[in-house]
Amino acid sequence: MLTPKRHALILEELSNKQMITIQSLVDLMRVSESTIRRDLSELEKQHLLKRVHGGATVVTQTKDEPTVQEKKQRGTTEKKEIAQYAAALIEDYDVIYLDAGTTTYEMIPFLKDRPITVVTNGLMHLDLLQQYHIPTYIIGGKVKDKTGAVIGSVALKQLEHYHFNLAFIGTNGVDVSFGYSTPDPEEGDLKEKALTLSDKRFVLADHSKLHTKSAYRFSELKHATLITDRLLEEDREAYSKLTDVLEAMT
């Protein structure tokens, strides 16, 4: 019996029962205990089962990080407030840059049927933008796993051909001294470049992002207006000294 066949059989047995003994597999497949042991070791290395004394059990599905798809469904009220506020800054016939990310995604419903042009590196944005009949340009380049963003040198270079009236950028961290930051340098470079290409520059960050730093700074505070949902009284002064701040409160 071929090795993959045995492996398939083991996994099938395992999904039927929740647990199997080595002896039962020996009887089932008429091979030696050693062979079964080796099979189980291999399958365990592939995280397809978990070995236990005398047999094996199914592996509890490790839930990986929530995909963008999931994240965007639970858009918080705060994010929506920020998004609506930001969208109100756009005037007819503007050309805007919409960064990839969940907060900027929330802006799209507020752009419905408006006579504007959107340029974006966010692949997840495209469906909704099309649905709302908003003329859209996608930045070309390397497609980043999972996050649905376009990044890399090609994207950076291509961005240089554009000019924007407004740029809306997402961020992972906002810090008074460190500035705006994000985990991925390649994404950061793109954010930085987009900011330099725009007349008016905005960074969107709900209050959970304030006072946190990510690995890579893509801009100082003063280079872009911060749009957030609410500020503590003592923060307001500190931030306002360094940059324009807009508070999206209803």
Added chain:
Amino acid sequence: MLTPKRHALILEELSNKQMITIQSLVDLMRVSESTIRRDLSELEKQHLLKRVHGGATVVTQTKDEPTVQEKKQRGTTEKKEIAQYAAALIEDYDVIYLDAGTTTYEMIPFLKDRPITVVTNGLMHLDLLQQYHIPTYIIGGKVKDKTGAVIGSVALKQLEHYHFNLAFIGTNGVDVSFGYSTPDPEEGDLKEKALTLSDKRFVLADHSKLHTKSAYRFSELKHATLITDRLLEEDREAYSKLTDVLEAMT
């Protein structure tokens, strides 16, 4: 027994069972073990099966559960045959251009985990390409409503930065005198450009597209190899005079 006959038989056996031993093939075809080994090696090089110790297994062996994405719309058998045939032409470490469209979409499952790079203007392709861990570059430019294609002058210009080993292009019409054609000129221009940038050029068209013309010709027949599912005897001669033709038949 002729080599192609053996290969066809092996693939048929494989699709019936999911897995075959070399010995069973030796008995079935009355040829030597060596010959079978050579056959399997060759078929593996074309990614039509996977060799394992003692035999071979099917490649589309989805050990992972079929994703929603994957089965959301199963293409026709003809399209899949064309797609599989086309995918077998790709060698490791190739950089390929994958045109937007349903036929080229069907190629993606056959590219799973292969060490290649894909460049595409098809937004619909991206999800599946990411799922299969294929390094992907998206062409930037205007996003066309609904069809999920990127087109326009920006896309055209950006395409020029690339060079491909192989280009796979979809088409709406194939006509002996008129050539390859498509309804949208902007899409057509992109197809034409992609063809000029590639070492090897292929146009994919199932038999329903033969002998039909669309509004806009993007290439003469002779500039690209036609891959189709089946040809009428009288057509074969006519087409073969004008271009290379590959028939994806099982």
Added chain:
DNA sequence: ATCAAAATCAATCAAAATCAATCAAAAACA
């Protein structure tokens, strides 16, 4: 809880099966 028997384990090794490489004979070709 403690201990010894039983069961299970990982590691090792030699036999068996399978493999890739080679080469000469057979077949196909021109």
Added chain:
DNA sequence: TGTTTTTGATTGATTTTGATTGATTTTGAT
């Protein structure tokens, strides 16, 4: 005819297998 391609047998190398070893874990009786 001579040349090229395909085939099948043979070689030694590699992989897989099953038995055996002593170590470790579990079991069950005290």
